[in-house]
Amino acid sequence: xxxxxxxxxxxxxxFDFGRVLFDWQPERxxxxxxxxxxxxxxxxxxxxxxxxxxxxxxxxxxxRGVVEVPALVQRIAARTGLAPDEVQAVVDAVPEALQxxxxxxxxxxxxxxxxxxxxxxxxxxxxxxxxxxRTHGFLACFDGGVFSSRAQRNKPDPALYAHAEQCFGxxxxxxxxxxxxxxxxxxxxxxxxxxxxxTGHQPLAEALRSIGVL
Numbered sequence: 767x768x769x770x771x772x773x774x775x776x777x778x779x780x781f782d783f784g785r786v787l788f789d790w791q792p793e794r795x796x797x798x799x800x801x802x803x804x805x806x807x808x809x810x811x812x813x814x815x816x817x818x819x820x821x822x823x824x825x826x827x828x829x830r831g832v833v834e835v836p837a838l839v840q841r842i843a844a845r846t847g848l849a850p851d852e853v854q855a856v857v858d859a860v861p862e863a864l865q866x867x868x869x870x871x872x873x874x875x876x877x878x879x880x881x882x883x884x885x886x887x888x889x890x891x892x893x894x895x896x897x898x899x900r901t902h903g904f905l906a907c908f909d910g911g912v913f914s915s916r917a918q919r920n921k922p923d924p925a926l927y928a929h930a931e932q933c934f935g936x937x938x939x940x941x942x943x944x945x946x947x948x949x950x951x952x953x954x955x956x957x958x959x960x961x962x963x964x965t966g967h968q969p970l971a972e973a974l975r976s977i978g979v980l
Contacts (some may be wrong), residue, residue: 776936777882777977777979778940778942779877779884779979780887780934780943783864783886783888783898784889787874788898790864792817794863795856796810796813803852824842828891829891829915830918831918835854835857838857861901864898866902867967869966870970872967873971873980877974877979880980884907885930886905886911887911888914890914917930921947921953931957938958939958942974944970945961948963
């Protein structure tokens with residue numbers, strides 16, 4: 767804790783998952799799964815945009831839990847010209863690609879040891895949410911959390927943040943949100959949450975210490 771910062775005992779830290787607690791590099795994933803399609807940076811950017819659509823469209827529906835894998839595969843294949851087995855291979859490869867980021871995991875453990883209330887708010891399709899819950903014991907550090915696929919809403923929809931407030935049982939001013947995507951943090955701040963745009967675990971630790979949360 768910073769020597770001149772007053773501790774904020776009621777402040778809960780809310781973590782995003784992708785690119786914050788878990789590595790997520792879609793260009794690398796597609797290069798590994800579709801090497802005949804992804805041959806350079808330009809083709810990687812093209813196929814990331816086509817498959818994931820900035821996490822809107824087909825993939826956004828997958829995030830929201832309103833489309834299941836077989837329909838997702840057919841929709842992406844029909845829209846992009848990829849073969850269904852290519853799309854299925856991408857969908858199947860995502861869980862293994864979501865590897866923990868050690869620095870942020872250690873920060874999570876430190877916050878837990880300090881008695882800090884911890885929650886998560888993640889845009890995450892149901893199969894991947896279930897995989898992460900089965901696979902990573904450190905998720906037991908969280909006092910609760912919201913996956914978009916279970917709430918059937920995505921960040922930055924304000925209704926998802928309102929839902930999270932109800933689930934966490936905490937007022938907006940008592941929530942400190944960590945996300946790598948600035949619009950998601952801005953949406954939280956618009957509801958009265960505080961927030962941090964994640965660029966690495968060390969800047970996050972410094973930010974938390976500066977307000978007396980760590």
